[in-house]
Amino acid sequence: LGHGGAARTLSLHLAPYGVGQFLMVTRDITQIERLENTRKDFVANVSHELRTPLTVLSGFVETLQDLPGDALTGEQRRHYLDLMAQQTRNMQALVSDLLTLSSLESTPNQEGGPVPVAALVRTALAQAQALSGGRHTFDARLDETLRIRGQDTELASAIGNLLTNAVRYTPPGGSITVLWEPAPDGGAACRVRDTGIGIDPADIPRLTERFFRADRGRSRATGGTGLGLAIAKHVVMRHDATLDIRSTPGEGSVFSILFPAARVCPPAGPAAPARD
Numbered sequence: 458l459g460h461g462g463a464a465r466t467l468s469l470h471l472a473p474y475g476v477g478q479f480l481m482v483t484r485d486i487t488q489i490e491r492l493e494n495t496r497k498d499f500v501a502n503v504s505h506e507l508r509t510p511l512t513v514l515s516g517f518v519e520t521l522q523d524l525p526g527d528a529l530t531g532e533q534r535r536h537y538l539d540l541m542a543q544q545t546r547n548m549q550a551l552v553s554d555l556l557t558l559s560s561l562e563s564t565p566n567q568e569g570g571p572v573p574v575a576a577l578v579r580t581a582l583a584q585a586q587a588l589s590g591g592r593h594t595f596d597a598r599l600d601e602t603l604r605i606r607g608q609d610t611e612l613a614s615a616i617g618n619l620l621t622n623a624v625r626y627t628p629p630g631g632s633i634t635v636l637w638e639p640a641p642d643g644g645a646a647c648r649v650r651d652t653g654i655g656i657d658p659a660d661i662p663r664l665t666e667r668f669f670r671a672d673r674g675r676s677r678a679t680g681g682t683g684l685g686l687a688i689a690k691h692v693v694m695r696h697d698a699t700l701d702i703r704s705t706p707g708e709g710s711v712f713s714i715l716f717p718a719a720r721v722c723p724p725a726g727p728a729a730p731a732r733d
């Protein structure tokens with residue numbers, strides 16, 4: 458059925474109603490059907506994401522079981538074990554991201570206390586630098602006094618995901634800049650800019666969908682779970698903020714978390730003099 462251009466699903470129920478008459482009840486189940494499809498897609502995606510590393514792992518295990526003890530050199534054995542460890546880490550990351558997402562969806566929103574975002578950014582930056590292994594240059598411009606009301610662990614995970622992505626999707630030699638600054642409207646902005654591969658404009662609206670990857674093969678190879686931006690989007694929404702994504706394919710991207718003025722804490726005043 459068309460209504461305002463969008464297809465809708467109706468359920469029809471016909472019941473006898475008096476002599477020779479029927480009562481027809483119609484229900485619009487479009488929304489219920491949509492939710493059910495999203496749930497089915499999610500379960501199918503999770504199963505697929507777990508099956509791939511499990512297949513690789515069990516293949517290696519069986520191969521190693523069948524080989525006589527001296528068939529592999531120490532180096533070959535190490536190589537197989539490294540590959541197995543990598544698949545195990547991928548599964549651990551996926552399960553951990555699934556738990557984070559489920560806790561974000563099931564726990565009520567709490568406004569939280571003043572968060573010194575500059576300190577969170579510095580910790581996330583150190584992790585991103587470790588992931589980069591010296592292949593990128595980093596720059597940070599952080600307002601040390603700017604704080605917002607929120608949940609520090611949630612914000613750390615959102616900012617961490619943006620920085621990790623900047624490393625993953627920027628070829629070696631590129632640069633990554635992170636800014637934490639007041640916005641002209643009285644709010645605050647955390648921006649992560651990279652000189653990486655960029656994103657096709659058509660893909661931008663879909664990036665925060667669970668398991669959406671602009672380039673499936675490439676994104677998997679980077680070791681990502683496909684849930685990082687879905688988590689970031691949830692955290693951003695729980696802080697009344699918006700996630701702004703700008704990108705030019707081949708040039709780079711800027712991911713910005715924009716907090717409203719209402720979330721910004723007044724600057725901490727000078728410490729009160731101690732009384733005796």
Ligand code: ADP
Nearest residue numbers: 622623626670671672676681682683684685686
């Ligand atoms: P993944 O684990 O695949 O990185 P995310 O949810 O973090 O999952 O990101 C979704 C997709 O968005 C990625 O697969 C990638 O295609 C794209 N993406 C995210 N960040 C960037 C970036 N900084 N530059 C280019 N593409 C990006």
